[in-house]
Amino acid sequence: MGFAFNLMTIIAVSAGAFFFLAGTVGLLRFPDTLTRLHALTKADNLGLGLVVLGLLPQVGSLRDGLKLMGVWLLVLLAGATVSQLIARAARREGPGE
Amino acid sequence: MNVGTAFEIALAVLVLGLGVWTIAARETSAAVVGFVGYGLLIALVWVRLDAVDVALTEAAIGGGLSGVLMLGAAARLRTTEAQAAAERPGPFTRLSAALLSAMVAGALAGAVLFLPDPPPTLAPAAAENAAATGLGNPVTNVLMAFRAMDTLLEKVVLLLALVGVWSLAPDRFFGGRPGSRHQADPRGALAFVARLLPPIGIVVGAYVFWVSADYPGGAFQGGTILAAMWLLVIMAGLADAPPICRRWLRLVLIAGPAIFLLVGLGGLWLGDAFLAYPPAYAKPIILAIEVAMMLTIAATLGLLMAGAPERSAQP
Numbered sequence: 001m002g003f004a005f006n007l008m009t010i011i012a013v014s015a016g017a018f019f020f021l022a023g024t025v026g027l028l029r030f031p032d033t034l035t036r037l038h039a040l041t042k043a044d045n046l047g048l049g050l051v052v053l054g055l056l057p058q059v060g061s062l063r064d065g066l067k068l069m070g071v072w073l074l075v076l077l078a079g080a081t082v083s084q085l086i087a088r089a090a091r092r093e094g095p096g097e
Numbered sequence: 098m099n100v101g102t103a104f105e106i107a108l109a110v111l112v113l114g115l116g117v118w119t120i121a122a123r124e125t126s127a128a129v130v131g132f133v134g135y136g137l138l139i140a141l142v143w144v145r146l147d148a149v150d151v152a153l154t155e156a157a158i159g160g161g162l163s164g165v166l167m168l169g170a171a172a173r174l175r176t177t178e179a180q181a182a183a184e185r186p187g188p189f190t191r192l193s194a195a196l197l198s199a200m201v202a203g204a205l206a207g208a209v210l211f212l213p214d215p216p217p218t219l220a221p222a223a224a225e226n227a228a229a230t231g232l233g234n235p236v237t238n239v240l241m242a243f244r245a246m247d248t249l250l251e252k253v254v255l256l257l258a259l260v261g262v263w264s265l266a267p268d269r270f271f272g273g274r275p276g277s278r279h280q281a282d283p284r285g286a287l288a289f290v291a292r293l294l295p296p297i298g299i300v301v302g303a304y305v306f307w308v309s310a311d312y313p314g315g316a317f318q319g320g321t322i323l324a325a326m327w328l329l330v331i332m333a334g335l336a337d338a339p340p341i342c343r344r345w346l347r348l349v350l351i352a353g354p355a356i357f358l359l360v361g362l363g364g365l366w367l368g369d370a371f372l373a374y375p376p377a378y379a380k381p382i383i384l385a386i387e388v389a390m391m392l393t394i395a396a397t398l399g400l401l402m403a404g405a406p407e408r409s410a411q412p
Contacts, residue, residue: 077290077293078290081286081287081290084286085287
């Protein structure tokens with residue numbers, strides 16, 4: 001059982017790290033604000049979700065697991081809101097960098 | 098070299114690089130964003146040093162609060178930025194500033210590198226007397242009992258800072274509402290979060306304060322979270338900032354230091370010294386001071402962010 005849990009952790013956290021990497025590459029390479037935001041928020045939300053999923057088998061108690069889930073949900077909320085606000089500000093200032 | 102060391106080296110390089118970038122950045126707002134990232138990385142450094150209490154404070158104050166304050170300042174200075182950039186200081190001034198910075202950095206590095214081994218520490222003494230207060234977190238013990246005087250004065254400094262900000266108000270608006278009225282789409286994303294997040298944030302803020310008896314946390318960190326929730330509601334236009342002449346606001350602002358001072362004087366009168374707590378009631382007294390302090394910190398930080406009064410008390 002321990003082996004299966006460790007395997008799940010390794011796979012999920014690695015996948016999460018890959019999404020963080022992909023999001024960062026997107027942030028650096030995409031041409032304008034909206035696509036850069038898209039890369040960042042989608043990849044980070046998914047990346048953090050996978051990291052949290054991978055850490056869940058390693059937590060000592062139900063409470064710690066719920067806290068991890070809470071962190072992920074709060075980051076989802078903050079990420080979605082902030083990207084909305086930045087996108088709106090970017091649209092108001094017009095196209096460009 | 099194990100994974101931990103490699104991570105620490107990468108972190109140190111990143112902190113130094115971001116520090117240099119923050120100084121070299123041409124635009125004020127870019128420099129502020131660099132500084133916020135720098136504060137968050139420094140918080141990670143404190144976590145690596147096992148100083149989670151300090152890390153929480155650094156993330157809340159160094160990264161979050163100072164960052165927002167400086168972003169506000171940068172937005173206000175935007176109209177004069179080009180003019181200020183045109184008046185670059187002469188080579189002599191810049192050379193002196195560079196020399197002074199290098200000397201300070203060198204002195205700090207020297208102080209750290211030439212510490213006696215083992216370095217002088219009061220940690221064993223603090224750990225030995227931990228049972229005296231009934232609190233399990235040694236940092237809270239030091240802040241609230243062993244060095245309570247420093248914490249008391251720190252809160253007074255915060256109040257003085259707020260008085261400084263208020264004194265920038267034009268005479269006709271003194272006592273009025275700080276900052277400009279925030280307008281946001283009542284059905285937009287910001288208003289949605291400002292309705293959804295504060296209940297969660299208030300619970301988290303109270304939790305961070307409550308666990309500080311035994312685990313990392315504290316009134317300052319909790320108060321910062323409460324202040325952030327308050328500001329979120331103000332920025333989304335759901336509630337207006339209160340006029341600074343309100344009696345209840347002034348009472349909240351002095352509640353922390355006042356109760357601290359009363360307890361201190363009580364120690365002088367009933368006990369052995371200023372700020373001496375009777376051992377049997379040490380924990381409830383400390384908690385009472387901390388509750389008042391958390392509210393004071395939340396109100397003070399929120400009003401520091403809101404800025405000097407710019408409107409009359411009537412909406």
